[in-house]
Amino acid sequence: MSVSLDTRGNKSATKISSTRKSRRCRQAVPERAVYEAARQARRGGQARAVAGSYDAIGESERAERVRSCGRLAVYGCVDGCGVLHGRTAYHCRDRLCPYCAVLRGYQLAERVQPLVDAMDEPLFLTLTVKNGPDLRERGQHLRRGFERLRRRKYWREHVAGGIAIEEVLHNGVEWHPHLHIIVDSATSSVVLLKELAREWKEVTGDSFIIDVRPLTELREACKYTAKLSGIVYYPDLVREFTAYAARRRMVVPFGNCYGQAAVEALGAVETETPAVEICVPEDLPCPSCGMVGGLRRVRGHGWTRTEVASVGGGWYVLCRTRSDWETVLRGRERVPK
Secondary structure (H helix, E strand, O other): EEEEOOOOOOOEEOOOOOOOOHHHHHHHHHHHHHHHHHHHHHHHHHHHHHHHHHHOOOOOHHHHHHHHHOOOOEEEEOOOOOOOOEEEOOEEOOOOHHHHHHHHHHHHHHHHHHHHOOOOOEEEEEOOOEEEHHHHHHHHHHHHHHHHHHHHHHHHHHHHHEEEEEEEEEOOOOEEEEEEOOOOOOOOOHHHHHHHHHHHHHOOOOOOEEEEEEEOHHHOOOOEEOHHHOOOOOOHHHHHHHHHHOOOOOEEEEEEOOOOOHHHHHHHHHHOOOOOOOHHHOOOOOOOOOOOHHHHHHHHOOOOHEEEEEEOOOEEEOOOOHHHHHHHHHHHHEEEO
């Protein structure tokens, strides 16, 4: 089973051959569809909360962009199975959009991968600072501490470079910014943890809790910018975060990872300019039955994000019940090898 990344940032099967599909796999797909529908519903609730918070603070234009994010262009397989399919046509790229946050994370991992491949021993370092009520003050404290740490003799001798990714949380009372850092270091994670904890306490004055471990999952390290659940439902927190993150680089390469190409590649992930996907599906195979040339644009069908299930390659189908999904599966089994 081949796997690709669709336009919502979800991993999904793009083609399942009847000779390779097991009975267990066939039974698992409906559960995966239900799980995906639940995730889409949760993100849908967060997106509505973000838009409502933007309206409350007078950012109506941003609110409309978030509401429009994930808009689907709808196509019907008129000469084949007749199933209606949707393909994402618009991304708002707002920092607080839950759909674009997933997409940014995967895009960031894709751009960071070549830098990680060039490292001999990549480690995953997390630097934290003491929580506080003022996000700007805590964020500046975090960044200044990191700059001082990089000037320390121990750091220069044991860390060749890396990529720092800032993430912001709010625990309901105070802000908690921290840095996820992929570092290129030949020193063992145990030794590095002991020494850097001491160095970090010295440069910050109030923080010593850090973590160092071997890098095993790049996607986990590249989670992007903010934990939405603690922010998006509160307009005052949304205002404070957007003011803090405006024109701020949340991804910073340094040391042997710094260079014009890396800066441009990582900077492209951070843009908040909306993106429109141009889709010309006439020559593409139907995601359900595999027929080429049967897809036609359909007007007058409006789908919400909670009413669709991913079938891979950026395509979705309207699918509310298990029997609906099993019908789609039967159609996909006719896809030629």
